Amino acid sequence: MRPRGLVIAIDGPSGAGKSTAGRAVAERLGYVFLDTGAMYRALALAALRASVPLDDAAAVASLAARLRLDLRPGGAVILDGEDVTSALRTQEVGAAASRVSVHPPVRRHMVARQREMGQAGGVVMDGRDIGTAVFPDADVKFYVDAHPRQRATRRHEELAQRGQASDLDTIEREIRQRDHADSTRAESPLTRAPDAIHLDTTELGLDEVVKRMLSVVEARSA
Numbered sequence: 001m002r003p004r005g006l007v008i009a010i011d012g013p014s015g016a017g018k019s020t021a022g023r024a025v026a027e028r029l030g031y032v033f034l035d036t037g038a039m040y041r042a043l044a045l046a047a048l049r050a051s052v053p054l055d056d057a058a059a060v061a062s063l064a065a066r067l068r069l070d071l072r073p074g075g076a077v078i079l080d081g082e083d084v085t086s087a088l089r090t091q092e093v094g095a096a097a098s099r100v101s102v103h104p105p106v107r108r109h110m111v112a113r114q115r116e117m118g119q120a121g122g123v124v125m126d127g128r129d130i131g132t133a134v135f136p137d138a139d140v141k142f143y144v145d146a147h148p149r150q151r152a153t154r155r156h157e158e159l160a161q162r163g164q165a166s167d168l169d170t171i172e173r174e175i176r177q178r179d180h181a182d183s184t185r186a187e188s189p190l191t192r193a194p195d196a197i198h199l200d201t202t203e204l205g206l207d208e209v210v211k212r213m214l215s216v217v218e219a220r221s222a
Contacts, residue, residue: 002119002120002121002122003120003121003122004120004121004122004123005029005031005121005122005123006031006121006122006139006140006217006220006221007118007121007123007125007135007137007138007139007140008022008025008026008031008123008124008125008138008139008140008141008142008213008217009125009126009130009131009134009135009138009140009141009142009193009196010022010124010125010126010127010130010141010142010143010144010213011126011127011128011129011130011131011132011141011142011143011144011190011192011193011196012126012128012142012143012144012145012190013128013145013151013175013178013179013182013190014037014094014151014175014178014179014182015146015151015152015154015155015175016144016145016146016151016201017144017146017154017201017206017209018126018142018144019035019037019126020206021144021201021206021209021210021213022035022124022125022126023035023075023124024206024210025124025210025213025214025217026123026124028210028214029124029214029217030122031122031123031124032073032122032123032124033073033075033123033124033125033126034071034114034117034118034123034124034125034126035071035075035077035126035127036110036114036125036126036127036128036130036134037097037126037127037128038071038075038077038088039069039071039110039113039114040097040100040101040110041077041088041089041093041094041097042067042069042077042079042084042088043060043063043064043067043069043097043100043106043110044093044096044097044099044100044101045079045084045087045088045093045096046063046067046079046080047060047063047096047100048092048093048096050063054096054099054100055099057103057104057105057106058105060100060103060106061103061105061106061109064106064109064110065109067079067080068080068081069113071117086162089158089159089162090164091159091166091170091171091174094174094178095174095178098177098178098181098182099181101128101182101185102181102185102186102187103187104186104187107129107133107187107188108187111129111133111134111188114127114130114134115134115135118134118135121139125138128182128188128189128190129188129189129190129191131143131193131195131196132188132191132193133188136193139220140197140216140217140220141193141195141196141197142196142197142198142199142213142216143192143193143196143197143198143199144199144201144209145198145199145200145201146200146201146202147202148172148175148176148179149172150201150202151172151175152168152169152171152172152175153168155171155175156168156171197216199212199213
């Protein structure tokens with residue numbers, strides 16, 4: 001076992017509930033939670049603010065290398081000294097994150113950062129390629145999925161709670177487009193690791209998902 005505990009990898013498509021479950025599991029275990037998707041969203045936000053072309057791989061990778069990015073306990077994301085947590089959840093940033101994350105040099109840079117963050121263990125990391133590219137030797141791997149319509153409904157409700165108007169059909173279309181982009185990109189595509197435990201959350205509540213994850217972790221720790 002690593003000095004600080006296990007490395008727990010949670011992969012899956014956007015909106016499947018992996019971040020919420022991962023944060024709860026980390027809290028129960030006393031582990032650090034690392035939302036790697038937030039890292040790509042933060043990069044996308046920085047690119048939008050700096051008018052960096054999202055499809056220019058070299059320019060986005062250069063920007064990524066310059067960013068000061070800190071993921072805080074509780075889920076706060078600090079970008080160059082500014083708390084941008086709420087700004088990362090807009091549809092515009094989500095769509096931009098999908099575009100910047102496909103670039104191989106960007107992913108290589110982010111993967112290196114993520115490995116450095118989690119190498120000592122005692123972490124729950126969620127993303128698209130944690131169990132396949134970032135930590136293929138993770139102690140526990142989960143692949144969390146849900147039907148696109150259910151994922152879109154959750155996102156629609158989340159935005160409504162924040163007072164942000166959105167269209168359910170548009171969100172579902174964007175989710176399906178994101179799934180396609182994530183699963184077909186050349187570098188670290190979204191795929192289920194052969195040794196990952198699959199959890200379909202379409203009809204599962206958060207408590208049940210967390211319960212199942214902790215059961216597996218406890219068995220591996222014994």
